Amino acid sequence: MSLFPSSLETLIDKLASLPGVGAKSAQRLAFHILALSDDDANAFADAIRDAKGSVHRCRLCQNLTDDELCPVCASPRRDSGIVCVVSDPKGALAIERAREYNGVYHVLHGVISPMTGVTPDDLCIRELAHRVASGNVSEVIMATNPDTEGETTARYISRLLAPFGVKITRLAYGIPVGGSLEFADDATLTRALEGRLDY
Amino acid sequence: MSLFPSSLETLIDKLASLPGVGAKSAQRLAFHILALSDDDANAFADAIRDAKGSVHRCRLCQNLTDDELCPVCASPRRDSGIVCVVSDPKGALAIERAREYNGVYHVLHGVISPMTGVTPDDLCIRELAHRVASGNVSEVIMATNPDTEGETTARYISRLLAPFGVKITRLAYGIPVGGSLEFADDATLTRALEGRLDY
Numbered sequence: 001m002s003l004f005p006s007s008l009e010t011l012i013d014k015l016a017s018l019p020g021v022g023a024k025s026a027q028r029l030a031f032h033i034l035a036l037s038d039d040d041a042n043a044f045a046d047a048i049r050d051a052k053g054s055v056h057r058c059r060l061c062q063n064l065t066d067d068e069l070c071p072v073c074a075s076p077r078r079d080s081g082i083v084c085v086v087s088d089p090k091g092a093l094a095i096e097r098a099r100e101y102n103g104v105y106h107v108l109h110g111v112i113s114p115m116t117g118v119t120p121d122d123l124c125i126r127e128l129a130h131r132v133a134s135g136n137v138s139e140v141i142m143a144t145n146p147d148t149e150g151e152t153t154a155r156y157i158s159r160l161l162a163p164f165g166v167k168i169t170r171l172a173y174g175i176p177v178g179g180s181l182e183f184a185d186d187a188t189l190t191r192a193l194e195g196r197l198d199y
Numbered sequence: 200m201s202l203f204p205s206s207l208e209t210l211i212d213k214l215a216s217l218p219g220v221g222a223k224s225a226q227r228l229a230f231h232i233l234a235l236s237d238d239d240a241n242a243f244a245d246a247i248r249d250a251k252g253s254v255h256r257c258r259l260c261q262n263l264t265d266d267e268l269c270p271v272c273a274s275p276r277r278d279s280g281i282v283c284v285v286s287d288p289k290g291a292l293a294i295e296r297a298r299e300y301n302g303v304y305h306v307l308h309g310v311i312s313p314m315t316g317v318t319p320d321d322l323c324i325r326e327l328a329h330r331v332a333s334g335n336v337s338e339v340i341m342a343t344n345p346d347t348e349g350e351t352t353a354r355y356i357s358r359l360l361a362p363f364g365v366k367i368t369r370l371a372y373g374i375p376v377g378g379s380l381e382f383a384d385d386a387t388l389t390r391a392l393e394g395r396l397d398y
Contacts, residue, residue: 003270004263004288005265007246007252007254008263010249011247014243019228019231029218029219030250031287033217038251041251045245045247050210051207051229051233052232054204071202089203089230090226
């Protein structure tokens with residue numbers, strides 16, 4: 001006999017379908033939600049509906065927005081001639097957090113991954129090619145993650161964009177600031193040596 | 200400049216308010232929800248509303264139910280004279296899972312905890328006293344968790360119920376089945392010795 005009412009079981013199932021949430025955690029989260037006030041619980045449900053209903057992709061850079069253009073693309077103070085290519089919105093957020101970058105972004109929404117069946121057609125690469133083909137882009141900075149799939153994706157895109165004659169760069173690899181040589185892996189050390197700069 | 204649309208920020212905030220979900224996890228969960236189909240996302244929001252709207256406490260045992268009585272209290276096959284007292288619905292679920300117990304439950308919805316300001320009045324102890332006072336209960340089994348607060352709560356309740364002359368027992372302590380002496384803590388070993396049985 002199931003001891004929980006079916007509506008509670010449904011909520012637990014939904015929570016357990018989230019990434020990284022197991023059966024026990026889902027139960028704990030469901031009890032937490034039941035313990036919320038009616039207003040708070042409804043606000044939670046509304047937040048899901050609202051986000052899902054209003055969030056879509058920026059017409060230019062494909063980042064998530066609830067407007068036609070995302071705040072970066074809409075800002076007159078950003079240099080729209082420099083396009084930083086990231087695999088997902090979190091990448092753009094990380095670079096934005098550093099408060100150094102003044103160009104715009106292009107969000108691919110994934111990386112090429114033969115293992116999981118993600119091909120270039122599944123990503124927003126076509127949109128990037130259109131932006132570059134329009135002739136208003138002077139530099140494309142590849143900022144996909146420094147792993148195999150990120151590298152493959154960056155290499156694929158740089159080859160695709162080569163005919164347009166646009167300048168293509170990538171983020172520097174090296175020792176993380178504040179990091180220690182002792183704990184740096186071989187690949188990072190090799191890259192740091194290769195990319196050494198004059199003092 | 201916030202890079203995420205406000206409805207997405209709201210969803211991330213709501214998710215981050217869940218127990219055990221940090222800022223990074225909340226972001227990951229929010230992106231997962233945005234990637235769901237419209238139907239799935241709405242079903243998720245509905246699950247929260249439905250559970251919150253329909254789940255309440257069983258009139259008798261205070262366990263969660265969407266009916267007037269929970270399935271255990273409503274079952275004619277359960278012995279309503281034996282009441283197992285648990286601190287929360289998860290406790291009842293755990294005992295139910297063992298498929299051995301044929302009595303009914305009483306859910307306290309918490310334990311006495313001076314540290315967090317939970318007093319006996321905050322728990323469903325009054326309802327338990329009413330059940331026992333009604334005269335239909337022959338045995339009360341204390342099954343709060345074997346920690347300080349659970350023990351304190353069990354002792355408080357057993358003293359409260361003593362005047363009614365009802366039989367009061369508690370779950371046995373001892374070495375977990377399949378466990379190893381080597382890894383049992385001192386308190387458990389002491390209790391296992393004290394509670395030793397004749398072969």
